[in-house]
Amino acid sequence: MSNANQPVWHEPGIARDQRWAHHHLHGATLWLTGLSGSGKSTIADAIARELLDASVLAYVLDADNVRHGLNANLGFSDADRSENVRRVGEVARLFADTGIVAIVPIISPFAADRARVRVAHAGSGLDFVEIHVGTSLAECERRDTKGLYAKVRAGEMHGLSGVDAPYEAPTAPDLVVAGDGESVTESVRRIIDHLRELGVLGAVGN
Amino acid sequence: MSNANQPVWHEPGIARDQRWAHHHLHGATLWLTGLSGSGKSTIADAIARELLDASVLAYVLDADNVRHGLNANLGFSDADRSENVRRVGEVARLFADTGIVAIVPIISPFAADRARVRVAHAGSGLDFVEIHVGTSLAECERRDTKGLYAKVRAGEMHGLSGVDAPYEAPTAPDLVVAGDGESVTESVRRIIDHLRELGVLGAVGN
Numbered sequence: 166m167s168n169a170n171q172p173v174w175h176e177p178g179i180a181r182d183q184r185w186a187h188h189h190l191h192g193a194t195l196w197l198t199g200l201s202g203s204g205k206s207t208i209a210d211a212i213a214r215e216l217l218d219a220s221v222l223a224y225v226l227d228a229d230n231v232r233h234g235l236n237a238n239l240g241f242s243d244a245d246r247s248e249n250v251r252r253v254g255e256v257a258r259l260f261a262d263t264g265i266v267a268i269v270p271i272i273s274p275f276a277a278d279r280a281r282v283r284v285a286h287a288g289s290g291l292d293f294v295e296i297h298v299g300t301s302l303a304e305c306e307r308r309d310t311k312g313l314y315a316k317v318r319a320g321e322m323h324g325l326s327g328v329d330a331p332y333e334a335p336t337a338p339d340l341v342v343a344g345d346g347e348s349v350t351e352s353v354r355r356i357i358d359h360l361r362e363l364g365v366l367g368a369v370g371n
Numbered sequence: 372m373s374n375a376n377q378p379v380w381h382e383p384g385i386a387r388d389q390r391w392a393h394h395h396l397h398g399a400t401l402w403l404t405g406l407s408g409s410g411k412s413t414i415a416d417a418i419a420r421e422l423l424d425a426s427v428l429a430y431v432l433d434a435d436n437v438r439h440g441l442n443a444n445l446g447f448s449d450a451d452r453s454e455n456v457r458r459v460g461e462v463a464r465l466f467a468d469t470g471i472v473a474i475v476p477i478i479s480p481f482a483a484d485r486a487r488v489r490v491a492h493a494g495s496g497l498d499f500v501e502i503h504v505g506t507s508l509a510e511c512e513r514r515d516t517k518g519l520y521a522k523v524r525a526g527e528m529h530g531l532s533g534v535d536a537p538y539e540a541p542t543a544p545d546l547v548v549a550g551d552g553e554s555v556t557e558s559v560r561r562i563i564d565h566l567r568e569l570g571v572l573g574a575v576g577n
Binding site: 166167168169170172173174175177178179183184187188201206209210211213214217220222224225226227228229230231232233234235238240241246248252255256258259260262263264265272285311313316317320321322323324325330 | 372373374375376378379380381383384385389390393394396407412415416417419420423426428430431432433434435436437438439440441444446447452454458461462464465466468469470471478491517519522523526527528529530531536
């Protein structure tokens with residue numbers, strides 16, 4: 166006997182195109198994957214600043230912060246980390262559908278999880294821009310801004326992607342930034358150029 | 372030994388106030404709770420239309436549609452229905468924080484689940500407007516737009532809130548609409564008036 170709450174797709178009363186045109190929006194997801202300490206959050210904030218200055222509506226979906234709310238009931242097993250990425254990806258898709266540029270700094274160590282988010286966006290006709298924040302492990306460890314690398318090397322912590330847990334670097338990202346000592350300013354400039362090519366900035370006449 | 376991925380709260384580089392002021396936004400969550408067939412989705416779409424006409428950015432977070440994405444891995448046990456409501460509430464909170472009016476048509480039969488969403492919004496300093504779409508069970512069953520009531524009465528389906536599953540009506544909602552045969556137009560007018568009092572429409576000078 167079936168359940169009366171089986172979901173039936175409800176076609177939105179306001180189509181995406183209509184909302185985007187009316188509010189001069191162009192949603193997309195910018196997915197920043199990379200090692201801990203690679204600069205994902207710094208770059209995310211700098212992109213958000215540039216987009217604000219250009220009057221493009223954007224929001225940083227910080228994976229750590231989402232773990233204080235939506236994903237507070239997830240742990241750090243491989244399955245939970247995958248579910249964490251899946252949920253953040255689904256929220257980003259809703260944001261992009263609304264017309265927001267969702268900026269997502271998230272280690273997301275597994276290629277299959279990232280691929281699933283890309284497929285979900287493609288199925289909705291939404292841009293998914295995978296950006297590899299490619300700061301090398303050696304450089305991340307040299308900076309060690311949060312002290313995590315030292316603690317893991319000392320055996321006081323565990324589960325750090327790229328050290329004692331997997332990190333599967335993207336093989337075909339849309340962009341690689343922060344490699345070979347590239348500055349945040351230059352990384353952001355190249356990302357903004359890419360968004361301009363996609364029409365994300367053009368929507369407001371910039 | 373602790374996990375290296377324990378989330379640390381990252382203060383956003385762009386504060387909510389700054390984003391709202393720059394884009395003339397005023398986020399909030401409109402939570403439409405009520406029985407199946409009570410008119411939640413119809414009212415949600417009509418609100419979205421009014422807000423679009425007023426150039427207020429809004430998005431209908433349809434609970435059925437979210438079950439095709441973010442909540443596709445949830446079933447219909449009491450625990451899963453609670454988690455469904457929790458996740459939709461957390462997404463609405465992120466939308467409201469961005470500056471969007473999140474319009475959420477969702478049966479959400481348990482008062483405790485709705486209270487939790489309200490508390491989460493209050494903790495973030497965000498408006499949560501609980502609207503009881505109060506069409507009576509008798510009237511919902513008379514309309515039976517999806518044929519669910521007939522099927523449950525015939526023993527072909529189960530789990531319909533208010534019939535063979537609980538529906539805990541709000542005891543202190545912010546608004547009750549659609550009661551005593553109130554028209555959709557009138558319900559929407561009263562909701563929009565309420566939003567004007569909250570300052571949601573004032574943000575764009577309407």
